[in-house]
Amino acid sequence: MSGSQQPRRLALLGLMTSSGVLLGLSFPPSPLYTLAYVGFIPLLMLLEQLSRSAQVFRYSYGAMMIFHLITLYWVGGFTHGNDPYLMVSGVALVFGHPLFFTVPLLLYHWAKKHLGQTTSLVLFPFLWTAFEYSRTLSEFAFPWVTIGNSQAYDLTRIQIAEFTSVYGVSALLVAFNVLGFLWLQRLAGSSWTFKSKPSLLTLGAMVLLYVLPWMYGAQKMNESISIDSSSQVRAGIVQPNIDPWEKWGEKGPSRWISYNRQFTTYVTETEEFEGDSLDLVVWPETALPFDPTIVGNGQYLQALQSLARRLDLSVFSGMPSYVPRNDRKDSTARPYLVYNAARLISPDSVYASYKKVVLVPFAERVPYAEELSFLVEPLRWGVGISGWDKGRDATVYPLRTTSGATTAFGGMVCYESIFPWYVRQFVLGGAEFLVIITNDSWWGKTSGAYQHAAYASFRAIELRRWIVRSANGGISGFVDPQGRFVQETALYTQARLVGRIQPERGLTFYARHGDVFAQVCSAVSGALLLLMMFRMIRRKGTRGSTTDN
Numbered sequence: 001m002s003g004s005q006q007p008r009r010l011a012l013l014g015l016m017t018s019s020g021v022l023l024g025l026s027f028p029p030s031p032l033y034t035l036a037y038v039g040f041i042p043l044l045m046l047l048e049q050l051s052r053s054a055q056v057f058r059y060s061y062g063a064m065m066i067f068h069l070i071t072l073y074w075v076g077g078f079t080h081g082n083d084p085y086l087m088v089s090g091v092a093l094v095f096g097h098p099l100f101f102t103v104p105l106l107l108y109h110w111a112k113k114h115l116g117q118t119t120s121l122v123l124f125p126f127l128w129t130a131f132e133y134s135r136t137l138s139e140f141a142f143p144w145v146t147i148g149n150s151q152a153y154d155l156t157r158i159q160i161a162e163f164t165s166v167y168g169v170s171a172l173l174v175a176f177n178v179l180g181f182l183w184l185q186r187l188a189g190s191s192w193t194f195k196s197k198p199s200l201l202t203l204g205a206m207v208l209l210y211v212l213p214w215m216y217g218a219q220k221m222n223e224s225i226s227i228d229s230s231s232q233v234r235a236g237i238v239q240p241n242i243d244p245w246e247k248w249g250e251k252g253p254s255r256w257i258s259y260n261r262q263f264t265t266y267v268t269e270t271e272e273f274e275g276d277s278l279d280l281v282v283w284p285e286t287a288l289p290f291d292p293t294i295v296g297n298g299q300y301l302q303a304l305q306s307l308a309r310r311l312d313l314s315v316f317s318g319m320p321s322y323v324p325r326n327d328r329k330d331s332t333a334r335p336y337l338v339y340n341a342a343r344l345i346s347p348d349s350v351y352a353s354y355k356k357v358v359l360v361p362f363a364e365r366v367p368y369a370e371e372l373s374f375l376v377e378p379l380r381w382g383v384g385i386s387g388w389d390k391g392r393d394a395t396v397y398p399l400r401t402t403s404g405a406t407t408a409f410g411g412m413v414c415y416e417s418i419f420p421w422y423v424r425q426f427v428l429g430g431a432e433f434l435v436i437i438t439n440d441s442w443w444g445k446t447s448g449a450y451q452h453a454a455y456a457s458f459r460a461i462e463l464r465r466w467i468v469r470s471a472n473g474g475i476s477g478f479v480d481p482q483g484r485f486v487q488e489t490a491l492y493t494q495a496r497l498v499g500r501i502q503p504e505r506g507l508t509f510y511a512r513h514g515d516v517f518a519q520v521c522s523a524v525s526g527a528l529l530l531l532m533m534f535r536m537i538r539r540k541g542t543r544g545s546t547t548d549n
Contacts, residue, residue, distance in 0.1 A: 024070025074446035355391025432503035457483030
């Protein structure tokens, strides 16, 4: 490399690094969420200086990898170091997932070459939003680092999510970045002066993008949330803080010694609610690491029913579900379908289990396992939570309160809660409040548990529903329809919470119409990309005819 090229390369690396760091530091638990409003500007400056697609790919990947390293450093469970497969898959995610993020950046680069800078800048917010939406639609889906999620702590501005879901927040952030980049570029190139009309119009548009959501959100946040004693639900949360490695790590006869100890912990903690006149107690994901409804485990089911009758409440608990399979093609296949599931036990009923539908790719299930069955067994994680089968329906459970009212709720398991389109299915099915059960204790005191808890605020706002969140080691709590945690626990503590929530029956725009905003963004992106392809083909045809002549 010549001496003249070295400063340019360093400048490009600086822009790449700046973008990755700014975006990474905007995500929970960082309080610096406003950095997302400028996180794309260095990246757009970088792309402006690159002419070849290979360069765009390399630098885009570098920026997105830095972003992932800061945001998702925790996914490998390195704080525990107990499972090699978990650590390998975590490394693969951090270094592999940024490849997806190069796609919209490459498309933007090609659009700039064939449609011009102005059109490509207009396209970029639509293109990015469409990309994020697409990352929720397959069994490889991983929308954890959706850019809008970075604003989960900015409750006032994200109230717009009741119309657009989190994708509207993403589009707003990217649009703000585009305007900021355009303003800085034109000032630096002396195309505009600070007081010129285009400059002032651009600044005005940026101010509107920042202020208007705040104005709407401030109005929503000032609305009082009332709880009607005649229809309220009094709910309790048990956070046992059981080591998940202990939960799944025991083998042989000692396994049931551990299971008995865990079960006793939950029963004892729930008995402490006696006298609180609760309607519902929520235990976390896989609170029971076995299915109490199968032959041989009946004593646990009887104990649960007895607990529910004695305290006159219902218990919603995570537990596996074993279903005999009728499609065994050979003797080596598992005799049961095994689901990561949950079940409601009321004083007078044991309801059918809800079987988790959206599973973590590879960690819980090999994507498209039916088509890739030869990969399932080699990739089965050894601590009891991988190789789950996939459920089919969003189950809504009825609940009778102590006041005699009847309500309904939907309970999702862990990872499902970051998918707006899926959580919406529970509300469309009649859920008047929502429950999230999870086990975020695999990762130690890292960003993961804070991020997962913060994203619950989006689901509450999108659907205007109360959320009861029970996590094995935290963070547990109650989230109101404006996204506020009105009560919450600390990480890695044993705790119990009691709260009052109000069932809601109204439907937000998002509940009624779903991801129409993201779909419109996808349609606009598709139309402009088709225009780009048409121009590319026409130019090639023109060059060909010129050569022939």
